[in-house]
Amino acid sequence: MASPRFVPPHPPRPSGPAPFWAGLLGERARNAVYGWSQQAFEKTHIRRQVFGWTVHIPLHPDSIQRVMLDNAANYAKPAIVKKLIAPMIGRGLLSTDGEDWRKQRKVVAATFTPPAVDALIPVFRKAAEDKARGWGDGARFDMAEEATATTMAVIADSLFGGDERLKTVAARRQIETALAAGSEIRLPALLGLPVFGWNRKIRAGQRAQRELRATLRALVQERADGKGDDFLAKILGDMDDVFGDVEARKLALDNAATFYLAGHETTANALTWALFLLSEQAELQDSLADEARAAIAASGDGPVSVERLPCLRAMLDETLRLYPSVPRFDREALGPDELDGVAVAAGDIISIWPWVLHRHARLWDDPDAFDAERFAKNGDRHRFQYIPFGAGSRTCVGARFAITEALVILAHWITEWRFLPVPGNRVWPTGSVTLRPQGGLPLRVERRA
Numbered sequence: 001m002a003s004p005r006f007v008p009p010h011p012p013r014p015s016g017p018a019p020f021w022a023g024l025l026g027e028r029a030r031n032a033v034y035g036w037s038q039q040a041f042e043k044t045h046i047r048r049q050v051f052g053w054t055v056h057i058p059l060h061p062d063s064i065q066r067v068m069l070d071n072a073a074n075y076a077k078p079a080i081v082k083k084l085i086a087p088m089i090g091r092g093l094l095s096t097d098g099e100d101w102r103k104q105r106k107v108v109a110a111t112f113t114p115p116a117v118d119a120l121i122p123v124f125r126k127a128a129e130d131k132a133r134g135w136g137d138g139a140r141f142d143m144a145e146e147a148t149a150t151t152m153a154v155i156a157d158s159l160f161g162g163d164e165r166l167k168t169v170a171a172r173r174q175i176e177t178a179l180a181a182g183s184e185i186r187l188p189a190l191l192g193l194p195v196f197g198w199n200r201k202i203r204a205g206q207r208a209q210r211e212l213r214a215t216l217r218a219l220v221q222e223r224a225d226g227k228g229d230d231f232l233a234k235i236l237g238d239m240d241d242v243f244g245d246v247e248a249r250k251l252a253l254d255n256a257a258t259f260y261l262a263g264h265e266t267t268a269n270a271l272t273w274a275l276f277l278l279s280e281q282a283e284l285q286d287s288l289a290d291e292a293r294a295a296i297a298a299s300g301d302g303p304v305s306v307e308r309l310p311c312l313r314a315m316l317d318e319t320l321r322l323y324p325s326v327p328r329f330d331r332e333a334l335g336p337d338e339l340d341g342v343a344v345a346a347g348d349i350i351s352i353w354p355w356v357l358h359r360h361a362r363l364w365d366d367p368d369a370f371d372a373e374r375f376a377k378n379g380d381r382h383r384f385q386y387i388p389f390g391a392g393s394r395t396c397v398g399a400r401f402a403i404t405e406a407l408v409i410l411a412h413w414i415t416e417w418r419f420l421p422v423p424g425n426r427v428w429p430t431g432s433v434t435l436r437p438q439g440g441l442p443l444r445v446e447r448r449a
């Protein structure tokens with residue numbers, strides 16, 4: 001798997017930090033991974049004042065462990081973040097805390113056990129094959145779009161009874177618009193201003209959110225009327241037992257939105273970045289295609305075993321290190337604490353940045369270079385320096401689902417197709433809620449002989 005050193009693109013790094021107001025302008029305001037100074041990738045803790053908020057960015061894995069595991073009870077999802085995402089995902093699993101969260105997590109957990117996820121491998125394979133059926137030899141596609149349509153089909157087929165309303169181009173656009181508004185809303189929310197109608201992008205995002213929620217509300221109503229036997233029907237029934245009828249309906253809708261969104265956007269971005277990295281490394285792509293072909297052949301007519309894809313798995317892990325689909329997530333301190341010798345007060349925001357942690361100079365050799373070997377070797381790492389799926393009890397409930405899905409889709413695609421760069425196209429990471437290539441990822445696909 002050894003290949004020449006390859007450093008995929010990342011935004012330029014000024015030597016020192018910019019004043020905080022510079023973050024409110026231009027590319028820095030729009031793109032969460034733009035404008036980080038080289039110093040940030042060398043420090044173990046950053047503390048900033050932002051509009052009266054004290055924000056800590058812990059960059060030592062011990063501090064991440066303290067926030068996410070050892071003293072996790074002291075850290076909740078920030079009130080300001082809940083306010084921002086409430087119109088879209090309400091009080092679903094991702095955006096709630098305490099007893100409410102514990103009960104919901106218990107309800108959904110059964111759907112994400114290893115045997116339950118393995119049983120979905122045929123669904124992942126079908127989505128990959130359905131999508132590739134539309135490709136022509138030598139044609140050029142936006143693989144970000146292709147990946148998103150594929151993971152949308154997967155989430156609709158595996159959790160929502162294959163409902164066609166969740167697979168349309170219109171639904172895809174609504175999600176894009178709603179997410180794009182997310183970064184715009186950040187500023188007025190930080191300033192404590194009402195976010196409603198701040199600008200055209202926000203208004204469009206709010207309209208898209210309402211439309212998406214209306215579609216999902218119709219689905220919940222249908223399950224309540226006894227139509228459909230799927231994840232949504234199951235959580236509606238189980239939540240009814242735990243929370244009562246009225247609350248169960250609200251939470252089923254909030255979780256439908258949570259799982260629809262969190263369950264496909266993130267995996268689509270992981271697939272997109274993996275395809276980009278493969279398209280730039282032809283030799284690696286060919287050797288992984290050999291591994292995938294052998295794994296698929298060994299499984300006969302049955303579902304491919306992802307255990308037979310160790311090199312592809314290492315490549316996916318390296319993809320999520322360099323381009324974590326969720327480049328940041330936040331907590332709010334409920335009481336005082338200390339991180340890396342720095343005092344934390346109740347109300348302080350703890351901003352956890354996989355984007356910075358995964359490229360930190362003290363934690364990784366040659367951090368900006370692609371090297372799947374670091375994962376193939378099962379290297380000597382602190383458990384909390386690599387956290388694409390979060391950590392502790394709030395670890396992504398869909399992590400195994402996402403990894404299995406991405407491996408199965410990639411294995412089937414690279415076995416049949418070769419992915420090639422489009423000359424002259426510049427790939428540029430941009431992130432607000434999730435990290436994606438700006439303007440999509442045009443690639444040329446070539447059928448393998």
Ligand code: HEM
Nearest residue numbers: 094262263266267270325326329388389390394396398402
């Ligand atoms: C590559 C794909 C994915 C990545 C990188 C990812 C990343 C994350 C991260 C970082 C968190 C923790 C956020 C925090 O602690 O504040 C999270 C939580 C969550 N993810 Fe994922 N995710 C992925 C795929 C999925 C899938 C496929 C699903 C569902 C089918 C899903 C559903 C969720 C939910 C519901 C939570 C909240 C869990 C809780 O708080 O108990 N994610 N994800």
